[in-house]
Amino acid sequence: MEVVKRGFVRACKNHSYLSYELIDNILSPLCANHKVSKPSSKESVKVFVSEINDSLNDLGQSLVFIKYPIKGEEYLVYVKTDATPDSVSNTGLTPEECQYFSKLLDRIAAEEDCNIPWNAAYSELLLQGTSKTVKKSRMQELLQKWTQMGYFMELDERIFLGPRSLVELSFYLGSHHEEHIKNCMLCKCLVLWDTRCGSCNIQFHRECIHTYLQRRDICPSCGNLWTTPLRRSTDSSQ
Known part of the structure; x- marks a missing residue:
């Protein structure tokens, strides 16, 4: 074995x-x-x-x-377990290409729903302030590579944070983008695109809150009666 x-x-x-x-x-x-x-x-x-x-x-x-x-x-x-955005980019990349990863990660994480249109991922504006630019064709190659590695996810012409970023870079994301990215109050792990309390808008993992609600019927954050259906996700606009 x-x-x-x-x-x-x-x-x-x-x-x-x-x-x-x-x-x-x-x-x-x-x-x-x-x-x-x-x-x-x-x-x-x-x-x-x-x-x-x-x-x-x-x-x-x-x-x-x-x-x-x-x-x-x-x-x-x-x-x-000790990864940071600077260490994620594989060896063999130029400093500008490594910086592209960090800037793209931060650009997506800064959005309230943590995704951007696919064409925004190839914008030269991401690399403002760097001494050299990265060609659009190279940006596309790198994004495809990082998507295959699980750092990003392409879906419906949008780019999301991928499952590997949510695990490997959870400390960085939570500490640098705490306005939009937080840990589930129940399991203390990063939570995105899941279910929210209808009263206080705090987000929880669906399974975490489902288990909690088997014992109590109030939100563990605000104490109000839990009213959000658990059969579907609730985004921040609802």
């Missing part, structure tokens, strides 16, 4: 974020080749990942499950 775990970690690094379907596609041949039982349920996969994390944590790496509301899916995300 240790050989399977090492192979799975390599696959996680290569893919950056994985759906349960992709996890199964990776584990099926690995387990078959090494004649070990494959984790067959979501719960057993999470136990399997937890065992891997015991060794990864000492290396400054971690595998983290996150529910990503924009796609309505749960992903397993490979993260570096």
Whole structure:
């Protein structure tokens, strides 16, 4: 099983974020080749990942499950536990290209709903103040690369913060963009695009507030009766 775990970690690094379907596609041949039982349920996969994390944590790496509301899916995300925007950009990039990542991240995070039109991601205005510009074609290549790595997500002609940014850069996002980006009061993890209290507009993870409301029927923030339906997300305008 240790050989399977090492192979799975390599696959996680290569893919950056994985759906349960992709996890199964990776584990099926690995387990078959090494004649070990494959984790067959979501719960057993999470136990399997937890065992891997015991060794990864000492290396400054971690595998983290996150529910990503924009796609309505749960992903397993490979993260570096001490990452910052400056360290995210891979080696081999110019200083201006690395700065493009940081400026794009901040541009998206500064929006109340944490997304921007796709064409705004290629604006030269993002690089104002730098000594050299990055060509639009190069911006498109970099954004595609960072999207594949899970730092951004393209959907309906808009660019969102991706699942890897929400996990790996959660401290940076919460501390530098606290006006729009906060932690769920119940689990203390970053929360975006989920459900809000109809009275105080504070946002919670849907599962967190659902569990809480099984015991009480008031908002844990303002104390008013909870009225927001949990079957759908509530954006900041509602």
